[in-house]
């Protein structure tokens with residue numbers, strides 16, 4: 053599935069293409085996509101394919117195509133403070149993007165069948181929190197991933213505002229999924245080869261809308277050994293944040309608001325400056341026509357005048373290329389400046405506080 057938009061050279065390029073093709077339609081979804089580099093969820097050596105609109109599978113690791121994630125993120129209608137459940141949470145790419153929108157007072161849970169994939173997702177999440185500048189630009193709801201078969205969730209589980217299922221759902225399991233939803237909530241899942249958005253409108257009523265024709269690998273069914281009852285999967289508890297945690301959220305928020313007022317350009321994830329695409333256009337003077345068979349074909353005839361024009365064009369091209377090279381150099385410089393400036397971090401570092409408290413406010417981030 054995928055291939056709906058042209059391949060990008062990097063994450064920003066991919067997002068530009070998804071926007072242009074109308075898969076990404078809202079600012080907050082665009083910001084989340086720009087903040088998380090899809091390439092970071094690939095294994096080293098496979099990254100080159102990360103910016104193509106294609107699904108990727110390697111062993112148990114499986115990412116859906118970017119056009120699907122864009123539709124899913126838009127269809128979920130995410131807002132701050134919502135609770136989200138990701139069934140088949142895989143690498144954690146989608147859960148991390150969702151966490152940037154629902155913010156610190158949301159709930160972000162994922163259930164994944166394979167232990168090695170959950171370990172991979174935890175590693176990727178840790179890397180994002182420790183190393184990404186995007187982390188300081190947003191208020192984040194950290195996903196909690198657990199191993200289990202999402203078709204075996206305990207029947208007394210809490211319900212969620214938003215649910216996504218990343219693998220094909222059989223018609224038999226449609227009601228099971230719908231029951232996990234709070235009234236007013238939205239469930240997005242592939243069912244009968246359609247990515248479907250289901251809104252729970254009442255205790256016993258749902259509205260359903262097909263979004264996109266898709267082809268997903270099906271959810272792995274429960275492991276029902278002879279006569280045995282599968283162990284129910286207990287979802288992570290919804291916990292209240294500690295006072296210490298709340299203080300950090302509010303201090304960071306106050307400082308971020310302050311720095312955003314001082315330098316508004318830093319408030320959003322910036323799109324890195326675009327590389328100029330070289331366009332070479334050779335003009336030739338058409339000064340004669342010849343018959344080839346019964347067709348009249350334009351022919352450029354070399355003359356001293358032509359040679360002079362050719363030379364001029366050559367010179368112009370060379371000058372343009374040199375100019376481009378200089379501009380690219382400047383762009384790269386400004387990318388580095390953009391990357392180097394983490395205003396929130398700088399602000400925290402200047403506070404007259406003990407080092408241990410600064411480290412806590414910075415989430416012990418390494419950069």
Ligand SMILES: C[S@@+](CC[C@H](N)C(=O)[O-])C[C@H]1O[C@@H](n2cnc3c(N)ncnc32)[C@H](O)[C@@H]1O
Pocket residue numbers: 112113114115116139140141142143144145146147163164165166169200201202203218219270271272273
């Ligand atoms: C297309 S991938 C989803 C990728 C994910 N959206 C991400 O951001 O990386 C589908 C995932 O569903 C998982 N899966 C399949 N059947 C499952 C089940 N019954 N319970 C839990 N996870 C399941 C697969 O192991 C796989 O990781």
